[in-house]
Each structure stands twice: as structure tokens, then as C-alpha cells.
Amino acid sequence: NHVVEEVSSLHILRYHRELLVSRVKSIQCILDNLLASGFLCVEDVEIVEHTTTKTNQVRKILELVQCKGEEACEYFIYILYKVCDAYIDLQPWLKEINYKPKDSVQAMKVVNTDPISRYCEKLRHEIGRDTCFIMSYGQREETMLEDLYTDTQMELFDDRNESLGFLESPVELLGEQGVFNPHAETIYVTGDAGMGKSILLQKLQNLWSKRELQTDIMFLFKFRCRMFSTFRDTDEISLRDLLFKYNCYPDQDPDNEVFNYIVRFPEKALFTFDGFDEIQEELTLMNVPEVVSPEERAHPLLLLINILCGKLLNGSQKVLTARTGTPVQSRVIRKKVVLRGFSPVHLKTYAHLHFKEQEHHNLVLVQLDASPHLSGLCSTPLFCWIVFKSFKHLYTMHDTFELPETCVTLTDIFLLLSEVFLSRLSLHPPGILKRSTRCSSETFKAGLKSFAAFAKLAFQGMERGHLIFNQEEITSCGLMEEDLLIGFLRPVSQYDACGSPATFEFLHKTLQSFLAAFYLVLDDQGPVSSLLKFFTECSRTRQTFCLPCASCISGSSAVRGKDPFKSKEHLQFANLFLCGLFWFCVCGNFCTFIQKSICKVRH
Numbered sequence: 340n341h342v343v344e345e346v347s348s349l350h351i352l353r354y355h356r357e358l359l360v361s362r363v364k365s366i367q368c369i370l371d372n373l374l375a376s377g378f379l380c381v382e383d384v385e386i387v388e389h390t391t392t393k394t395n396q397v398r399k400i401l402e403l404v405q406c407k408g409e410e411a412c413e414y415f416i417y418i419l420y421k422v423c424d425a426y427i428d429l430q431p432w433l434k435e436i437n438y439k440p441k442d443s444v445q446a447m448k449v450v451n452t453d454p455i456s457r458y459c460e461k462l463r464h465e466i467g468r469d470t471c472f473i474m475s476y477g478q479r480e481e482t483m484l485e486d487l488y489t490d491t492q493m494e495l496f497d498d499r500n501e502s503l504g505f506l507e508s509p510v511e512l513l514g515e516q517g518v519f520n521p522h523a524e525t526i527y528v529t530g531d532a533g534m535g536k537s538i539l540l541q542k543l544q545n546l547w548s549k550r551e552l553q554t555d556i557m558f559l560f561k562f563r564c565r566m567f568s569t570f571r572d573t574d575e576i577s578l579r580d581l582l583f584k585y586n587c588y589p590d591q592d593p594d595n596e597v598f599n600y601i602v603r604f605p606e607k608a609l610f611t612f613d614g615f616d617e618i619q620e621e622l623t624l625m626n627v628p629e630v631v632s633p634e635e636r637a638h639p640l641l642l643l644i645n646i647l648c649g650k651l652l653n654g655s656q657k658v659l660t661a662r663t664g665t666p667v668q669s670r671v672i673r674k675k676v677v678l679r680g681f682s683p684v685h686l687k688t689y690a691h692l693h694f695k696e697q698e699h700h701n702l703v704l705v706q707l708d709a710s711p712h713l714s715g716l717c718s719t720p721l722f723c724w725i726v727f728k729s730f731k732h733l734y735t736m737h738d739t740f741e742l743p744e745t746c747v748t749l750t751d752i753f754l755l756l757s758e759v760f761l762s763r764l765s766l767h768p769p770g771i772l773k774r775s776t777r778c779s780s781e782t783f784k785a786g787l788k789s790f791a792a793f794a795k796l797a798f799q800g801m802e803r804g805h806l807i808f809n810q811e812e813i814t815s816c817g818l819m820e821e822d823l824l825i826g827f828l829r830p831v832s833q834y835d836a837c838g839s840p841a842t843f844e845f846l847h848k849t850l851q852s853f854l855a856a857f858y859l860v861l862d863d864q865g866p867v868s869s870l871l872k873f874f875t876e877c878s879r880t881r882q883t884f885c886l887p888c889a890s891c892i893s894g895s896s897a898v899r900g901k902d903p904f905k906s907k908e909h910l911q912f913a914n915l916f917l918c919g920l921f922w923f924c925v926c927g928n929f930c931t932f933i934q935k936s937i938c939k940v941r942h
């Protein structure tokens with residue numbers, strides 16, 4: 340060690356000149372810092388920039404710093420050491436020569452102006468910003484993820500579906516625990532509707548953005564799978580566009596360094612793909628044994644398949660979520676996590692986050708304890724959120740936390756949610772009549788016009804296979820601007836390349852199914868066949884799908900049948916809600932405006 344310390348930086352640069360020339364890939368950051376610290380002047384930088392080829396530019400820089408003396412050489416090496424992301428190829432060499440920066444050089448400032456590091460920062464910043472709110476709340480109220488996120492039960496399974504225990508927190512999702520197939524790269528997260536798959540991904544992304552994920556992942560690219568259904572059959576894009584256009588673009592990167600870096604070091608990238616069930620149908624139709632290269636343009640679905648199989652960006656990490664029962668071949672699955680919802684302890688924590696006042700919190704817990712059925716429903720985070728929201732509504736309206744029914748069904752829960760939203764249409768100015776005495780059926784009657792319009796939109800969407808609606812579709816159903824604020828719909832802006840906020844989706848897909856069922860019940864003009872169609876659709880056997888893996892794909896590259904409802908789960912939900920709504924009517928529990936429909940079905 341003593342000997343190494345004696346060796347001058349000037350000597351190191353001379354001795355390792357060719358190694359440096361071959362391994363320094365990016366000169367921008369070096370030039371910026373040498374200029375800022377006064378070791379090079381503007382003319383020197385120009386000389387370097389006018390030199391042809393990257394290797395000659397590096398040679399020129401080395402020549403210049405050597406002329407400027409020992410201190411300049413020392414600072415040059417210090418830049419390579421400090422900006423380790425950009426000079427990753429030089430890190431082993433620095434270790435080899437046992438490099439330790441001297442105190443004098445450590446006092447000097449190095450600013451990381453490297454395009455790759457800048458891009459990583461930008462990604463972290465954007466993902467942090469995009470993930471800090473829970474999106475599924477009405478436009479009026481934005482809830483911070485941190486204020487409401489509660490861990491859920493995450494059970495690990497192997498390929499024979501034997502339990503391998505539980506994960507303690509999302510931080511462990513990318514770890515080695517539960518890996519049953521080390522050759523595969525996709526972490527598969529599955530669970531029923533509303534179990535919190537999207538929120539888990541959001542939490543993961545948020546942790547990464549805050550550097551709390553304990554990983555050396557430098558790039559995170561997030562996608563909602565349904566985005567892949569928005570392309571035409573003939574659309575082709577490059578991998579570069581898929582990454583940057585749908586996440587964020589690198590700034591000032593004339594040499595395409597960021598993309599080249601990702602292609603060279605795919606293990607530094609993490610992909611999250613949410614809602615694989617939403618594109619199953621299209622994958623079966625996509626029968627092409629095509630492997631695409633990073634440079635080639637291809638249909639986005641083909642790029643997705645290749646990424647998931649590890650044929651493209653081999654070594655990158657992938658987290659894929661899908662509803663329970665979505666088939667994915669186990670050979671691409673590295674580990675499998677099944678979301679089981681809130682345990683009783685999680686439920687208490689979640690209740691605490693919702694109801695800050697101890698008294699309210701206790702009252703809610705008493706209700707939950709009293710009804711195993713209700714607490715069972717509340718183990719699903721989405722339903723729990725609706726129940727808690729309803730509690731809050733009941734408290735504001737009637738000073739009570741008691742749900743009206745003793746037996747609570749999913750239909751009750753969604754009716755309550757609708758009531759909560761519709762009560763916002765109340766004409767009373769806030770503050771004048773705080774405790775409204777309006778009963779449920781009055782709220783529904785008063786809001787019927789808007790409610791029916793939302794129901795129509797949901798039904799039309801289901802018929803056409805739409806989850807996303809534009810302004811025109813919304814208006815044509817009779818919805819006004821102010822209706823959008825009630826909470827049934829939320830804006831979708833993430834995958835609108837033009838930045839236009841004019842598209843919307845229902846707060847949750849299950850809410851769309853509920854409203855579609857309601858539409859059928861409300862629509863006393865429609866033929867009975869449209870009602871019964873739902874029951875027949877659901878009873879047909881479900882198709883089995885192929886896996887996203889090149890070897891299963893053969894034939895043409897055409898992508899057809901872009902129907903996110905094809906998996907039938909939404910139909911099954913609509914079916915369930917139809918039954919629920921009819922039961923309500925049969926029991927005489929509901930307003931008369933849907934009685935006609937029952938007669939129709941009975942008939």
C-alpha cells in the first residue's frame with residue numbers, strides 16, 4: 340500500500356493510458372468538471388470536442404490534463420471515482436490500483452453532469468411525483484400513499500403451489516426469498532380484484548424513488564398492461580421509444596448513452612407491468628415465434644413478450660401483476676407472490692389510518708368485530724376502503740357508524756359507495772345543513788339522472804370492451820362537467836402521449852361492472868335478452884391462454900380482439916351484481932324504480 344500511495348497520478352494516467360482510452364465511454368461529465376474547476380479552459384474543451392472519435396477525444400483529454408500537472412491528473416481520476424454510475428467500467432480498475440482519494444482532492448467539488456446519472460435522477464423524481472398519491476380517489480380528495488398504505492399478506496408459492504411462507508414487506512419483493520426458478524426473471528404477483536396489486540407496485544415504485552428499496556436498480560420503467568391494447572395491429576415501435584416515450588425521455592443525450600447503457604447493463608433495470616390479465620386475449624392471438632433485437636422496431640406486445648421471457652434486455656428484473664387465475668407458464672416465473680389482503684392486524688392499522696379520532700376508530704372496530712361477514716369483506720383492501728368511506732359518510736349524515744344491514748354483501752357495499760358519491764350532488768350549500776336527513780332512496784332519486792348516465796357509460800364500455808373513455812363518450816351519455824367531480828370517474832393521464840387530460844376511467848373496474856349491472860336493471864326499455872346475455876356469457880367455458888414466451892408463439896403478428904373484458908371476470912362481477920340487485924328488489928329493500936326490471940326477468 341505504501342508503494343501505491345507514492346505513485347503519482349500523472350504516472351498512473353501514463354501507465355494505464357490505453358485502458359482508460361478503451362473504458363472511458365462518456366466524456367461530458369469529465370469535461371464539465373475540468374472546466375468548472377479551472378483545470379481546462381474553454382479553448383481546451385473546444386479542441387477536445389472537435390477531435391473525431393470518442394477514443395481520440397479521451398486521448399486528447401489525457402494529454403491535456405497531463406500537461407496541466409499532477410493536481411489536474413489527480414482530479415481527473417477523482418471524477419472517475421466520484422461519478423461511479425457513469426464510469427462503471429472503471430470501478431474494478433480503481434479497486435485494482437487501490438485508489439484512495441487524497442484529502443486535498445476530496446475537498447474539490449465534482450458535479451455529476453453525466454447523461455445517465457441525470458436520467459436516473461429524472462426517473463426517480465418523476466416516479467416519486469407520480470406515485471405519492473393514491474389515484475383511485477375522487478378528483479376532490481387526493482390521499483397521500485404514505486398516509487394510507489398498509490402492508491397486506493403476501494404469500495410465496497413454488498411451482499407446485501406449495502406455500503413458502505410470507506413476505507414481511509414490499510422491500511423484500513425483489514429479494515431471494517421464495518425464488519423457485521433462479522433462471523427466470525419475472526416476479527409474478529397475483530390476487531383477486533381489489534386485493535392491492537396495483538397499490539403494491541405503486542409502493543414499490545415509490546420506495547425506489549426514495550432510494551429505500553435496498554437495490555442497485557438504476558432504472559425503473561412502469562407500464563399498465565392495458566396500454567399495450569391501445570396500439571393498432573400495424574403499429575411498430577422501437578424498444579427505445581417503449582422505454583422513454585411511456586416513462587420519461589433523457590435530456591441532453593446526443594450520443595444515445597442512456598439507452599446504450601441500459602442495453603449493456605439490463606440488470607440495472609426494473610420493469611413493472613400491472614394487470615397482465617387485461618391483455619391475455621391478445622397474447623393468444625399473437626402467434627409469432629419472433630425474437631426482436633433492441634434496435635428493431637416491433638409491435639409493442641411483441642416487445643413486452645420478449646422482455647418478459649428475457650429474450651430482450653436479458654437480466655433485467657420484472658414484476659408482473661395479474662388477477663388470480665391468469666395463466667403464465669411457470670418457466671418464466673422466478674417467484675410467485677399471492678396477495679391475501681389485510682390480516683386482522685393489518686385491518687386495525689388501516690382503520691387507524693382512516694379514523695384518526697380514537698373514539699371513531701373504536702366504534703368502527705366494534706362494528707367489524709360484530710360482523711364476521713363485514714370484516715371478511717374488509718380483508719380485501721378495495722372493499723375495505725369502500726366500507727370505511729361509507730362509515731364516514733354515515734357519520735356525517737346520521738351521526739352513526741352503524742351500517743344499516745346486518746348481512747353485508749358486495750352489492751350493499753357498492754350501493755353505499757354510490758350513495759356516498761351521489762350525496763355529493765346534494766344541493767344544500769355546505770355548512771347550512773350539515774346533517775342531512777335525506778334517506779338512501781331519496782339520494783338515489785335525486786341523483787338518478789347522473790347515476791343513470793354513469794351506468795350507461797359503464798355498460799357501453801363493457802359492451803365495446805372499453806375501460807377508458809373520452810370526453811365525447813362521456814358527454815353523449817348525458818354526463819356534465821360537474822358530474823365528473825362526484826368520484827365515479829378519475830382522469831387517466833399516464834399513458835396519454837400528448838399530455839391531454841381528456842380521458843377517464845372508472846375508479847375501479849369492479850365499479851364499472853357494478854354500474855353496468857345497474858344499467859341493465861334500470862333500463863326498462865331494453866330487451867330481456869340483454870339481461871340474460873350476461874348469465875350465458877359467464878357460463879361459457881373459459882379459454883386457456885398461452886404464455887408470454889416466444890416458443891409458444893407462432894403464425895402471424897396480427898393483434899386482434901382488443902377487448903379487455905374478454906377474460907370474463909368483469910362479466911362475472913356484473914353477473915354477481917345483477918343477482919345482488921335483483922335480490923334487493925325481491926326483498927323490497929330498494930326503490931321502486933327498478934321493480935319493473937324484475938317483472939321483466941320473471942316474465
Ligand SMILES: Nc1ncnc2c1ncn2[C@@H]1O[C@H](COP(=O)(O)OP(=O)(O)OP(=O)(O)O)[C@@H](O)[C@H]1O
Pocket residue numbers: 473475487488489490491530531532533534535536537538539614661662720721722724847848849
Ligand atoms: N396496501 C394497501 N393499503 C391501503 N389501501 C390499499 C392497499 N391496497 C389496495 N388498497 C385500496 O384498494 C384499492 C384497489 O387496489 P388495487 O387497485 O391495487 O387493486 P388490484 O388488486 O390492482 O385490483 P384489480 O385486479 O381489479 O386491478 C386502492 O385504490 C386502494 O384504495
